[in-house]
Each structure stands twice: as C-alpha cells, then as structure tokens.
Amino acid sequence: MRFRVISQACSRAIGALAPALIICATAIALQAKEAEWTDLLPAGDLTKHWTTKGNWSIDGDGVVSLTPREGEKGWARFDAYLWLAGDYQDFEIEFDYQVQKGGNSGFYFHVGDQASPVAKGIEVQIYDSGSKPADAKLTDHDSGGVIPGIPPQKNNAKPAGQWNTFHITVKGRSLTIRLNGEVVNEVDLDHPRLKDRPATGSIGFQDHALPLKLRKIRIRQL
The missing domain is CATH 1.20.5 (Single alpha-helices involved in coiled-coils or other helix-helix interfaces)
Structure with a gap:
C-alpha cells in the first residue's frame, strides 16, 4: 500500500x-x-553556398580570390558579385579580408534586389583604410563605414596586404561592426539614410574590379 x-x-x-x-x-x-555557425566555405568549396558570374576562385587553403578579368571596370556589374544563397534578416557573420594598395570592395546585406544592391541594400565598406594617415578624416567609404552616409567611428584597419577580420552583427534595427576585435561602428538601421532599405534580403561581396581575398567566412542566424 x-x-x-x-x-x-x-x-x-x-x-x-x-x-x-x-x-x-x-x-x-x-x-x-x-x-550554430555555418561554414560558408566547406572543404574549400565555393559553389555550395555561393553564386557569381565574376572571376572568383578558391584555393586549397580556403582562400577566395577575386581576380578581375581584362577590361572589367567599376562596381556596377552586379551579377559579378559573390552572392550567398538565401535571405537573411538577423544574423552574425565573420570573415577575413585582404586588399591591395588602394583596394576597394564591400559587404552587402538586406539586399532586396540583386540587380540593384546599391539602391536596394546596405553596404559595409571594405577599403584600404589602413594605408591612410592616422589623423585622416574618415568617410562612409572607409573600412567599417556604412553606405550610404555613415563613416566608421575609428580606423582599425591594417595596412594593405595584411589580413583583417570583420565581425558583423545585425539584430532587429541594430548593426554592430567589429574590425580586428574592436567596435568601429554601431548603427541604427532606422537612421534617415537607411530606414527605407529592406529589412531582409541577400548577402554578397562586391566585385569592384580590384583584387580582393577572403577567407574563414561563417554565419549564424539569430
């Protein structure tokens, strides 16, 4: 009992x-x-997660290289950008980049139309800012700047030819950009220059017809 x-x-x-x-x-x-983080370059494969008509390649060490073809100029060849499959709203992404002297590229997110990323998306600038004088005025075209219109709060980029690490977090209406371990920009996506941009969309890297290297790209949704 x-x-x-x-x-x-x-x-x-x-x-x-x-x-x-x-x-x-x-x-x-x-x-x-x-x-959970997703490795976007698994086993040195560029085709599993990415599409492009540009001259992007990956080597045995997992380094992605953009090598512009003869005659390619400017940034308006949008199908030559390196586009990640799927749409993302809230996410964290990490990647290393390396530019040459005068190098210029960009990380795009919330792109509502891949045929018009400049007007229908937001860009975090990738630039050879490490070669600028320490007291140089920063603009939205410096590394960690947000286009349109928001310069980074500090220049923490390394000189051309060295690897830099971006850690970018987008959550709700907040964007936080870390460059080489330090916060260089915190942006309200309701900023007057950004509030009308899409709140979700594609992710991609710009082909500016200038050499660029990327590695260790990984992402997780929040």
Whole structure:
C-alpha cells in the first residue's frame, strides 16, 4: 500500500513537472540552434553556398580570390558579385579580408534586389583604410563605414596586404561592426539614410574590379 501511494505521488510530481521540462528542453534546443555557425566555405568549396558570374576562385587553403578579368571596370556589374544563397534578416557573420594598395570592395546585406544592391541594400565598406594617415578624416567609404552616409567611428584597419577580420552583427534595427576585435561602428538601421532599405534580403561581396581575398567566412542566424 505504501509503495502504491509513493508511486502515485511520484507520478503526480512528474506530471506537474512535465510542462516545465518540455519548455526547458525546447528553450535549450532553440538556443543550440541559434548558436550554430555555418561554414560558408566547406572543404574549400565555393559553389555550395555561393553564386557569381565574376572571376572568383578558391584555393586549397580556403582562400577566395577575386581576380578581375581584362577590361572589367567599376562596381556596377552586379551579377559579378559573390552572392550567398538565401535571405537573411538577423544574423552574425565573420570573415577575413585582404586588399591591395588602394583596394576597394564591400559587404552587402538586406539586399532586396540583386540587380540593384546599391539602391536596394546596405553596404559595409571594405577599403584600404589602413594605408591612410592616422589623423585622416574618415568617410562612409572607409573600412567599417556604412553606405550610404555613415563613416566608421575609428580606423582599425591594417595596412594593405595584411589580413583583417570583420565581425558583423545585425539584430532587429541594430548593426554592430567589429574590425580586428574592436567596435568601429554601431548603427541604427532606422537612421534617415537607411530606414527605407529592406529589412531582409541577400548577402554578397562586391566585385569592384580590384583584387580582393577572403577567407574563414561563417554565419549564424539569430
């Protein structure tokens, strides 16, 4: 009789706890899913996650190189950009980049139309800012600047030929840009220059007809 009473009490206790356990398990699963990073260059493969008509390639060390073809000029060849499959709204992305002297490129996100990323997206500038004098005025075209119209708060770029690391977080209406471990820009996406841009969309790297190297690209959705 005593065993039956204890058993019934245990059953009631477990029954009472079950909803809480389910909630906890669900929360843990969601947190784990949120924390998953996706390697965007798995096993040195550029074709699994990316599309482009530009002259992008990847070597055995996982380094992506943009080598402009003869006669290619400017940034308006939008199908030559390196486009990531799918749309992203809230996300974190990390990548290394390397530019040559005078190098220029950009990281695009929330692009609503790949045929018009400059007008229908937001750009985080990639530039040879590390070669500028320490006291030079910064513009939205310096590394970590946001186009249109928002310069970085500091110049933390390394000189041309060295690797730089971007860590970019987009969550809600907030954009945080870290360059080489330091926050260089914090931007409200409701800024007058940005508020009418799409809130979700494609991610891509600009082909500015100038050499560029990328590596260690990974992303996670938030």
